[in-house]
Amino acid sequence: MPVKSAESKIRKTKAKVKKSQLFFLSASSGQVFSANPDGSDLKVIVSEGRRLPDGIVVDITAGHLYWTNMGNPTANDGSIERSDLDGKNVIHIVSPGGTFTPKQLQLDEKNRKLYWCDREGMRVMRANLDGSNIETLIDTSEGDTRPGKVIKKWCVGIALDVEGGKLYWTQKGSDNAGEGRIFRANLEIPQGQSAANRKDIELLYGGLPEPIDLELDLANRTMYWTDRGDPPRGNTVNRAPMDPAPGSGKKPEIILDHLMEGIGIALDLKGGRMFLTDLGGSLYSANLDGSNKKTLLGAEGNLTGIVYAEITAA
Numbered sequence: 001m002p003v004k005s006a007e008s009k010i011r012k013t014k015a016k017v018k019k020s021q022l023f024f025l026s027a028s029s030g031q032v033f034s035a036n037p038d039g040s041d042l043k044v045i046v047s048e049g050r051r052l053p054d055g056i057v058v059d060i061t062a063g064h065l066y067w068t069n070m071g072n073p074t075a076n077d078g079s080i081e082r083s084d085l086d087g088k089n090v091i092h093i094v095s096p097g098g099t100f101t102p103k104q105l106q107l108d109e110k111n112r113k114l115y116w117c118d119r120e121g122m123r124v125m126r127a128n129l130d131g132s133n134i135e136t137l138i139d140t141s142e143g144d145t146r147p148g149k150v151i152k153k154w155c156v157g158i159a160l161d162v163e164g165g166k167l168y169w170t171q172k173g174s175d176n177a178g179e180g181r182i183f184r185a186n187l188e189i190p191q192g193q194s195a196a197n198r199k200d201i202e203l204l205y206g207g208l209p210e211p212i213d214l215e216l217d218l219a220n221r222t223m224y225w226t227d228r229g230d231p232p233r234g235n236t237v238n239r240a241p242m243d244p245a246p247g248s249g250k251k252p253e254i255i256l257d258h259l260m261e262g263i264g265i266a267l268d269l270k271g272g273r274m275f276l277t278d279l280g281g282s283l284y285s286a287n288l289d290g291s292n293k294k295t296l297l298g299a300e301g302n303l304t305g306i307v308y309a310e311i312t313a314a
Contacts, residue, residue, distance in 0.1 A: 019313040023065060024264060024277055025053040026301035032056070032067060032087060037268070037275070037308070039283060039296030045087025051079075054263075055105030055116060055213075058085070058309040059129070066093065066114060066129075067305065068102035073120055074147055078102045080114065080131065085311065093131035100146050104157045104213045104305060111162070117155035117169055120147035123195065124155050124169055138185060139195040140171065152179045157214035157225060161242075162187070168204075168223065168242070170211040176229045180208030184242075204244055205252060209234035213305065215267045215274075216242065217288075224288075226262035226276065235259040237276060237290060255290030264306035277303035 022035045023045075030053060032046035052070035059066065064082050071077035078101050080094035093114070094102075100121030107114060108126075115126045115137075124138035140153045148154060157170035165187050173179025182205040189198055205211075209229025216223050221242045227234050236259065240252035260280025267274050267288070276284040283297040283306070 017313050018310040020268075020271075021309050021311050022266070022275060022283075022306060023056055023058060023309065024283065024306035025056055025067060025304045026281075027052045027054060027070070027279075027304045028302040031301070032065065032083070033300070034087075035283070035297070037273075037285065042297065046083055046090060048081070048090065053304060054103050055305040056307050057105050057107040057114070058307050058311075059107055059109070060309060060311060061109065062129075064129075066105060066107070068099075068105050068116055069096075070101045070103070070119070071096060073101050076100050076146065078118065078121075080105070080116070080127075093129070094127060094134065095131070098131070098134055099125055103155070106158050106160050108160055108162050115158055115160060115167060117158045119154045119156055122146065122148040122153045122155060124158060124167065136195045137167070137187075137189060138169070138183075138198070138201070141196070143196075151175075152177075157212050159214040159216045159223065160187075161216060161218055163218075168214055168216065170214055170225060172210040172212060172228075173208075176209055176234065178207050178209065180211045180227070180229070181206045182208070182211055182214070182223070182225070204242075205240060208238075208252070211238075212263050213265050215265050217267060217269055218242075219269070224265060224267060224274065226259070226265050226278075228259075228261040228263065228279070231257065235262055235278075237262065237265065237274070237286075256286055256293055259284075263304045266306045266308040268308045275306055275308055277306045279303065 030049045035042045056067040077096040078099040079096045083090045101119040103117045105116045122141040127134040159168045214225045237256040238252040260278045264277035279302045286293040
């Protein structure tokens with residue numbers, strides 16, 4: 001093979017190398033971190049002050065990070081930000097006040113949309129990636145004014161099954177009151193109905209301590225979530241079927257415990273592992289069945305959202 005042709009082939013091969021990366025948030029410091037999946041090469045890539053960042057996603061196609069800022073939970077000042085993957089060029093996508101207290105965030109890559117839960121806003125929302133066309137898809141307020149005082153109505157974690165046309169979300173309820181629930185509804189509001197009166201909402205699981213962030217394994221029709229309630233059922237990672245048999249009464253499976261108020265969860269389905277964060281400041285990894293739990297980092301502040309990504313490295 002000619003030298004130039006060989007060099008060109010090597011360059012193309014190098015360009016296609018993928019690097020595994022974690023991005024996660026600290027609500028206490030207002031920082032966005034990046035790290036390798038073993039916890040090494042920890043970097044602060046964005047530091048924007050105490051605005052309580054909570055949910056984060058990666059848009060690999062466009063090379064962007066998006067994250068939510070809860071802001072002051074009693075004020076209408078929540079926002080969604082965007083940056084490059086290295087943390088540069090931070091801009092508002094949803095300006096302060098465009099949402100009340102945005103929590104977990106998800107990306108619909110196919111339709112180029114962002115979805116999030118608005119906690120004190122008592123709703124599930126979405127927008128285009130540029131922040132335009134903000135919509136309320138689920139309104140649990142029952143007419144209550146915002147910020148909502150009834151914790152049972154707060155929407156927290158969210159996950160998407162775009163091909164199945166469904167969204168899933170958690171409502172945590174009061175502390176350790178056994179009011180936590182997980183719901184499902186169509187991505188689109190049924191014709192002639194509204195976010196407040198839609199009839200397609202299904203309750204999948206109830207009586208949970210405090211379910212927080214939610215992720216889906218679509219191939220195996222399994223959902224995973226963190227629960228920040230008290231032991232024995234709280235401070236855990238749980239999993240359960242996405243399609244529970246009606247009236248089965250089967251409880252979710254607790255696959256990992258001893259978190260310190262678990263919040264963030266990210267799945268690496270190809271690698272058979274998950275990554276977790278808690279308000280105690282730790283970053284963990286474990287197999288998808290909860291085995292082989294490792295503490296990768298500790299004392300990093302009140303950690304919240306986390307996302308795992310495979311990024312093409314030049």
